[in-house]
Amino acid sequence: MKTAVITGAGGAMGSELVKALEKEDVTCILIERERDLLGELVHMLDGNKHFFYKADFTNQKDIQNIISNIISKHQKIDYLFNVAGIGIYKKLEDLTLSEWRASMDINVNSIFLFSKGLLPLLKNSKNAMVLSFGSGMGIYPKENRVAYCASKFALRGLSLTLSREFKGRGVDFVLLTLGSVMTDFGTGGLIYRKKLETNGKKYLNVEEVISKVIEIIKLSSRKEEYTLFPEGYEEETK
Numbered sequence: 001m002k003t004a005v006i007t008g009a010g011g012a013m014g015s016e017l018v019k020a021l022e023k024e025d026v027t028c029i030l031i032e033r034e035r036d037l038l039g040e041l042v043h044m045l046d047g048n049k050h051f052f053y054k055a056d057f058t059n060q061k062d063i064q065n066i067i068s069n070i071i072s073k074h075q076k077i078d079y080l081f082n083v084a085g086i087g088i089y090k091k092l093e094d095l096t097l098s099e100w101r102a103s104m105d106i107n108v109n110s111i112f113l114f115s116k117g118l119l120p121l122l123k124n125s126k127n128a129m130v131l132s133f134g135s136g137m138g139i140y141p142k143e144n145r146v147a148y149c150a151s152k153f154a155l156r157g158l159s160l161t162l163s164r165e166f167k168g169r170g171v172d173f174v175l176l177t178l179g180s181v182m183t184d185f186g187t188g189g190l191i192y193r194k195k196l197e198t199n200g201k202k203y204l205n206v207e208e209v210i211s212k213v214i215e216i217i218k219l220s221s222r223k224e225e226y227t228l229f230p231e232g233y234e235e236e237t238k
């Protein structure tokens with residue numbers, strides 16, 4: 001039986017991932033900040049098989065408590081999915097230090113803490129994987145998004161470096177680098193995205209992203225990075 005930790009488990013992509021993992025008979029340890037996770041997912045999932053935690057990743061103690069709890073209850077983790085993230089799209093003049101710090105805490109530091117803290121359990125799996133949700137904004141700089149771009153660039157460095165550090169050691173670090181996905185993520189949210197879509201901008205849909213994740217977990221040999229961009233994404237970002 002495989003066990004997965006999923007951060008951002010109540011979000012658009014996190015919740016779809018949990019449903020897909022449930023279908024694959026994976027035990028899920030769901031971590032969410034505040035969205036009503038105890039709604040749909042809790043009704044859907046067997047509470048005797050899956051585990052639910054609440055944490056705000058801007059609070060390091062919250063993360064450390066969850067890690068200690070997981071270590072006390074589980075011997076082995078097969079997958080760590082770092083899905084949680086925030087997108088504060090602001091120019092430097094308007095960006096506050098606390099928004100900058102939150103971007104780093106959620107998009108980078110939480111991934112460092114979970115990867116390091118759960119490493120002993122990941123090492124107990126035969127084919128473990130730490131998959132993080134990266135962004136094209138971690139490859140292509142974009143004006144007025146300094147906190148998001150800097151954090152996703154840092155995440156890319158973290159994931160690709162650990163991928164090499166752990167090569168052949170039973171823990172695959174994988175970065176899933178995504179272009180725009182039709183979710184409520186980031187400043188402006190779904191309404192803004194729907195408007196851009198009517199003007200011709202292309203988006204990935206959540207289902208195709210999650211199918212890719214499920215495809216990756218089934219591979220016996222994994223690459224350090226997988227990229228999914230909607231049509232025209234790279235041209236737009238240049």
Ligand SMILES: NC(=O)c1ccc[n+]([C@@H]2O[C@H](COP(=O)([O-])OP(=O)(O)OC[C@H]3O[C@@H](n4cnc5c(N)ncnc54)[C@H](OP(=O)(O)O)[C@@H]3O)[C@@H](O)[C@H]2O)c1
Pocket residue numbers: 007008009010011012013014032033034035055056057058082083084085086087106133134135136178179180181182183184185186
């Ligand atoms: N959508 C896109 O276009 C796109 C493109 C490239 C990459 N990505 C990446 O994909 C991931 C998932 O995005 P999504 O589109 O599914 O967006 P989403 O629905 O907004 O999901 C984000 C998740 O992160 C959680 N989160 C936010 N702040 C947190 C905090 N302080 N502590 C703990 N958890 C926190 C959210 O919890 P709450 O529900 O409680 O806020 C939510 O579960 C993100 O890492 C994002 O950077 C998205």
